[in-house]
Amino acid sequence: MLGRGTSIAMSIVARKHRRRRLNHRGTHRARALLQPWDLAPRGGRTYQRVRRTVLALSLFTVVATPFLAARFLDRAWPAGLIVGATGSARVLGIELVDPLLSAAVWLARGARPGLLAAALPVLLLVIVLGRFFCGWLCPYLPLLALSHSVRWALGKLGVPLLDLRLPGWLRFAVLGTVLAGSAALGVQLAALVYPPALLARTAYRLAFGLGVGGGATVLAAVWLFDTTISRAGFCRSICPGGALFSLLGAASPVRVRRVESRCTDCTVCDVVCNLGQRPMSDLVDAGCDRCGRCVAVCPTRALSLSLDGRPP
Amino acid sequence: MNRRGMIGLAAGVLAGLFARRPGAAAPVLRPPGALPPGEFERACIGCLRCAEVCPTRAIRFPGGTGLDAGHPFLALREAACVLCMACTEVCPTGALARIPAQLERIATEVRIGVPVLDRKSCLPWSGQGVCRLCAYVCPMGPRAVELVGPQQAPLFHAAGCVGCGLCEEACPEDARAIRIVPAGAAAGGSP
Numbered sequence: 001m002l003g004r005g006t007s008i009a010m011s012i013v014a015r016k017h018r019r020r021r022l023n024h025r026g027t028h029r030a031r032a033l034l035q036p037w038d039l040a041p042r043g044g045r046t047y048q049r050v051r052r053t054v055l056a057l058s059l060f061t062v063v064a065t066p067f068l069a070a071r072f073l074d075r076a077w078p079a080g081l082i083v084g085a086t087g088s089a090r091v092l093g094i095e096l097v098d099p100l101l102s103a104a105v106w107l108a109r110g111a112r113p114g115l116l117a118a119a120l121p122v123l124l125l126v127i128v129l130g131r132f133f134c135g136w137l138c139p140y141l142p143l144l145a146l147s148h149s150v151r152w153a154l155g156k157l158g159v160p161l162l163d164l165r166l167p168g169w170l171r172f173a174v175l176g177t178v179l180a181g182s183a184a185l186g187v188q189l190a191a192l193v194y195p196p197a198l199l200a201r202t203a204y205r206l207a208f209g210l211g212v213g214g215g216a217t218v219l220a221a222v223w224l225f226d227t228t229i230s231r232a233g234f235c236r237s238i239c240p241g242g243a244l245f246s247l248l249g250a251a252s253p254v255r256v257r258r259v260e261s262r263c264t265d266c267t268v269c270d271v272v273c274n275l276g277q278r279p280m281s282d283l284v285d286a287g288c289d290r291c292g293r294c295v296a297v298c299p300t301r302a303l304s305l306s307l308d309g310r311p312p
Numbered sequence: 313m314n315r316r317g318m319i320g321l322a323a324g325v326l327a328g329l330f331a332r333r334p335g336a337a338a339p340v341l342r343p344p345g346a347l348p349p350g351e352f353e354r355a356c357i358g359c360l361r362c363a364e365v366c367p368t369r370a371i372r373f374p375g376g377t378g379l380d381a382g383h384p385f386l387a388l389r390e391a392a393c394v395l396c397m398a399c400t401e402v403c404p405t406g407a408l409a410r411i412p413a414q415l416e417r418i419a420t421e422v423r424i425g426v427p428v429l430d431r432k433s434c435l436p437w438s439g440q441g442v443c444r445l446c447a448y449v450c451p452m453g454p455r456a457v458e459l460v461g462p463q464q465a466p467l468f469h470a471a472g473c474v475g476c477g478l479c480e481e482a483c484p485e486d487a488r489a490i491r492i493v494p495a496g497a498a499a500g501g502s503p
Contacts, residue, residue, distance in 0.1 A: 069364045087359030088404040097404050101357035105405050108354045118404055186350055191358035191382040201373060201382070204360050208369065214377035 048296045051136055059139040062086055062200055066207035085200035086139065087191060088118070099123050099248070100241045101197070104190045108183045123248065130252030131245040134235060134275075135291030140195035140222075144235065144274070147227040154227075164230040166237035168276065168287060175243035194241050195222055195234070232274035236287070250286040253308035256294060258282055262302035269294035269303060279303055339494035341386040341475070343371050344393060344422045345400035345408040349496060355407035358382025362399035362408060368392060370477070371399060386424060388477030388492050393424065395451060395476050419452055424475030425492040427457075427468040433489035436465035446479035446490060470495075 065082060083090040088097045097118035105115055126133065135141070154161055174193075182189045191197040201215035222234045235242055256279050269279040272293050277284045279294045295303045339349050343362050346352045362384050363371040370391040371384045386393060397413040411421050431437035436444075446466050447457045455472030457479065459465065466479075468490075480490045 066360070066364065083361070084364065084402075085360045087357050088361050089359075095404065097359075098357070101359070105355055105357060109351075112406065115405060182354075185379070187353045187379045188355075188357050188382060189379070192377075192379065197358060197382070200360060201358065204363065204373065205375070208363070208372075210372065211375060213373070213375040214381045217377055 045296045055141045059142045062139040063203045066204040070207045086196035100190050100244050104182045107179050126245050126249045130249030131289045134242050135289030139199050150227050162229045170237045171243035175240040178240045236275045246286040256284045257306050259302045262300045272297050339496040341425050343399045345411045355405045356383050361402040365398040392477040392481040422474040425494050426470040428491045430489045433487045436463040445482040449478045449482040
């Protein structure tokens, strides 16, 4: 795995000499990509900037809300615009509940219409947009970007890093274990391993002056796993939330599509993907979080996020 | 890691989870309106909404990595519950049943814990004076705490007590004779 980046860079250089068409601005961008601090699209397209802004706001909201709540109770944000944390919140007057936690309570205690109603807004978005939450809203993602940066820096320093590729089915096994285990044990387990919930609990403890707590320990373990053992491995192969969104969004019409005639088989899209998708070979499944990084980095603009039934 | 290694790891994690089953742990004080022990842990998703709205900050979350880490408890030693019932209003899963902030409803439906009095520390019971603080702050009045004898010593009635902990908070620093304990816990001391 370690040698992969180098070989890709070399193959790109080789191609550059072979094919004149690649010798344009895009090629330089693609080559720059293989050294950069986190394999993130530099510059990127406008919606990548929007995505990063949304993610930063997401983390900020999760951390800032308990700090404000510690002073102003449920009037944290003006007029109570945002109340709560990742598990359950009232945003702009709409009650929301995390679909994973909602499903876990359903399985443990039977159907509860109120819980379904509160999970519905996110559920509908997931059904239409697929696993978009993982790429566009999850407050863990800024930490993952930091993990990439640290990973790159450690690599530069010559620290040997693993990039273990756990099998994709593992996350469904984790989801099944968490849901069935919650029902069998009579304790909700999802919030103990689900990064958004861990982040919220850690922020709450810090805001209320209760010390760091166990949630931070698990979160740190997740982060260290992603940094030293498997790049974004938790998101890709372990996170039960990601698994649930993959299942629910399996029929989503929004997909990454490739125009074969424009593709130069440079593999940059495959390398940049956090979730082990392979857009270059048209091997994109429900595990895709629609983050669009592959689209933004493609040197020849062969990829696009588009709706089924429309030309890409 | 191969498949066998992973299955072994998963089995280890599961075994660890079962070993730390919280039913074995001592029962804890839950916020007002909480479902009975067992049911509550099944329903609570650890969303923190109750802690966020608690005006006295009595609702806390444990610090460890145990199975109970995602469930709120009441730190009545540090702050009492003022029975505002805001936590029951925001609970999204019904782990805290909705109870309006009306005295009669609270008196019949809220059972956070039961009071345990250490008569050796209690000022009137140990003959150190007339205190009456607990009876003075009790929102339930004489149905929960009665004053008896010439020194007006408190006599608690667990059946009429909601377990809000106001008496525990009011009890003078050098006495701290009252403790609210979970109803299931074996009560030490005399009521």
